[in-house]
Amino acid sequence: MRDGDREDRDLHRRLASGDRGAFDELYRRYSGSAYGLAYRVTGQQILAQDVVHDAFMALWRAPEAYDPARGPFRTFFLALVHHRAVDLVRRESRLRARSERAANLEPLVGEDPAEAIAEESYLGVRRKEVREALVGLPPEQRQVLEMAYFDGKTQVQIAEELEIPLGTVKTRTFAAMRKLRAALEDAG
Amino acid sequence: MIDRHAEAQELLAGYALQSLSGEDAAEADRILAEHVPGCSECRQMVDAFQAVAGELALEAEPIPPPDPLLPRIHREMEPRGRSGGRWTSGRLVAAAASVVLVVGAGGLAITQLGDRKTPQVPAADVQELVDFAIHHKTQAQTLGGNAQEISARGVQELYVYGRGVPAPRPGFVYRLWAMSATGATHLRDFLPYPDGTVLVRLEVDPSTFDHLLVTMEPAGSEPLVPGEPAWPETG
Numbered sequence: 449m450r451d452g453d454r455e456d457r458d459l460h461r462r463l464a465s466g467d468r469g470a471f472d473e474l475y476r477r478y479s480g481s482a483y484g485l486a487y488r489v490t491g492q493q494i495l496a497q498d499v500v501h502d503a504f505m506a507l508w509r510a511p512e513a514y515d516p517a518r519g520p521f522r523t524f525f526l527a528l529v530h531h532r533a534v535d536l537v538r539r540e541s542r543l544r545a546r547s548e549r550a551a552n553l554e555p556l557v558g559e560d561p562a563e564a565i566a567e568e569s570y571l572g573v574r575r576k577e578v579r580e581a582l583v584g585l586p587p588e589q590r591q592v593l594e595m596a597y598f599d600g601k602t603q604v605q606i607a608e609e610l611e612i613p614l615g616t617v618k619t620r621t622f623a624a625m626r627k628l629r630a631a632l633e634d635a636g
Numbered sequence: 637m638i639d640r641h642a643e644a645q646e647l648l649a650g651y652a653l654q655s656l657s658g659e660d661a662a663e664a665d666r667i668l669a670e671h672v673p674g675c676s677e678c679r680q681m682v683d684a685f686q687a688v689a690g691e692l693a694l695e696a697e698p699i700p701p702p703d704p705l706l707p708r709i710h711r712e713m714e715p716r717g718r719s720g721g722r723w724t725s726g727r728l729v730a731a732a733a734s735v736v737l738v739v740g741a742g743g744l745a746i747t748q749l750g751d752r753k754t755p756q757v758p759a760a761d762v763q764e765l766v767d768f769a770i771h772h773k774t775q776a777q778t779l780g781g782n783a784q785e786i787s788a789r790g791v792q793e794l795y796v797y798g799r800g801v802p803a804p805r806p807g808f809v810y811r812l813w814a815m816s817a818t819g820a821t822h823l824r825d826f827l828p829y830p831d832g833t834v835l836v837r838l839e840v841d842p843s844t845f846d847h848l849l850v851t852m853e854p855a856g857s858e859p860l861v862p863g864e865p866a867w868p869e870t871g
Contacts (some may be wrong), residue, residue, distance in 0.1 A: 479700075484697050484699040496701075505709060509766070523689075527686060575694040596654075602656065622649040622650075625688055629688050
């Protein structure tokens with residue numbers, strides 16, 4: 449287990465006992481990643497804020513949702529953020545509008561895009577590993593993966609958009625996930 | 637012959653990315669409930685894919701959230717252990733709290749206390765139910781079979797939740813219908829998880845029908861008209 453993961457686990461344990469300082473530290477560590485992900489998926493600042501707000505409130509209200517025995521806090525929490533972001537864009541039927549803006553996300557207002565996130569070094573290392581693993585995928589596999597994950601599209605929608613059989617989307621997705629799993633496990 | 641594991645794992649990959657819909661989503665739910673608990677290979681794959689789904693988030697560029705967000709969250713954070721508060725349905729909250737979320741590596745599984753080896757209801761689904769109870773004034777209607785309809789006036793969303801729900805006869809599924817004066821509308825089929833938990837979320841306006849009906853029907857049959865109530869004593 450990496451040091452950062454161990455620290456996260458301790459912070460979560462403190463949070464579960466009602467320690468607001470631990471909550472604030474987890475917010476400091478993950479709000480940037482969470483907001484970046486939510487913004488990438490929803491394409492709108494207001495929706496991204498709602499996603500991050502709801503995810504952190506869910507963490508505060510039901511910390512037992514995370515079981516440290518089954519993996520790092522990071523993957524649990526960011527998967528939760530992703531779930532909420534995708535759910536939000538689907539529920540509000542904004543997928544089409546969001547997709548139309550996909551190539552040109554709503555400009556960030558009130559923030560300095562150039563402002564660097566002062567994130568933990570372990571998070572930066574992992575981010576680099578994830579990006580390298582993605583770059584290592586065949587382009588057609590990466591395409592379906594990103595359309596599903598970051599555009600919030602279903603496999604049926606992806607098949608229609610790319611004009612390929614649904615089975616091909618499933619096969620490419622499966623292959624991509626297996627390769628990513630292997631690459632990320634190798635990376636640590 | 638179809639490789640059952642490969643077929644299941646292909647669906648589980650899509651499930652981890654939340655990219656399934658329609659029959660594939662229903663089939664993934666069924667696999668998670670019926671196959672995964674007894675298959676260590678697929679259990680490991682579920683955890684692995686959920687971990688990948690969590691790590692993929694790091695591909696997105698981190699962006700500092702607006703400054704007012706944390707103070708907004710602070711204002712809404714109740715002291716831990718306070719009773720009441722914003723919970724609007726004590727009964728529902730008690731039910732939701734009675735399950736233990738076992739979410740690992742983003743792993744979407746919950747189980748009852750003391751039974752941590754059995755993957756069950758997706759934790760994200762439970763979280764949605766909890767959120768629903770937090771944000772709306774909910775009401776519960778008994779459906780029979782230890783299941784309840786949880787809804788809120790004016791909200792186009794409802795849940796069917798139950799614990800200790802008996803499994804249907806082998807080869808059969810439960811079928812959910814919206815009953816009104818104009819007839820029956822098929823909503824979806826479902827199976828309890830192995831521990832008897834049922835959690836079904838529906839995007840439907842409760843004001844558009846009179847009541848829900850649960851029937852027991854042969855799996856895969858055409859949902860044309862409702863058969864016999866699954867739980868005639870109360871259904």
